[in-house]
Amino acid sequence: MSVKPVFSWPVRVYWEDTDAGGVVYHAAYLRFLERARSEWLRACGVAQQRLREEHGILFVVAEMQVKFLAPARLDDVLHADITAFTRRSASMRFAQCILRPADGALLIEADVRAACIDAARYKPRRIPDSLLSEFVPHE
Numbered sequence: 001m002s003v004k005p006v007f008s009w010p011v012r013v014y015w016e017d018t019d020a021g022g023v024v025y026h027a028a029y030l031r032f033l034e035r036a037r038s039e040w041l042r043a044c045g046v047a048q049q050r051l052r053e054e055h056g057i058l059f060v061v062a063e064m065q066v067k068f069l070a071p072a073r074l075d076d077v078l079h080a081d082i083t084a085f086t087r088r089s090a091s092m093r094f095a096q097c098i099l100r101p102a103d104g105a106l107l108i109e110a111d112v113r114a115a116c117i118d119a120a121r122y123k124p125r126r127i128p129d130s131l132l133s134e135f136v137p138h139e
Helices: 026-043 048-055
Strands: 007-012 057-068 077-087 091-100 105-118
Touching: 007 026, 026 057, 026 077, 026 091, 026 105, 048 057
Parallel strands: none
Antiparallel strands: 007 077, 057 105, 077 091, 091 105
């Protein structure tokens, strides 16, 4: 992929990630994408537990569109990337992909919308203004 990622997280494929044919099971890719978003938040200095405790909010996947382009297999080293993100008042949208750097194969493309919700009521809530500036990785 020619786009420089906003964030990249390495993932190795284990037995538990594969199906009976030794290919990564489709639901495992969703975990890989989730890990990349969670680690991106951590790299921004935003711990998810802190979001709940200090701000009373959670982020939940509200919408996801995934294109499965090529398979990954046991022991592959992959990169789960965030290639772009946008913020709205109560959600964030992520363009994500999963690549296999060894051969440059693009395996997955995903468009993910994570909604901000009130941690107690599970209802939509605006992202606190104090957090908006934190959603950019600090190098």
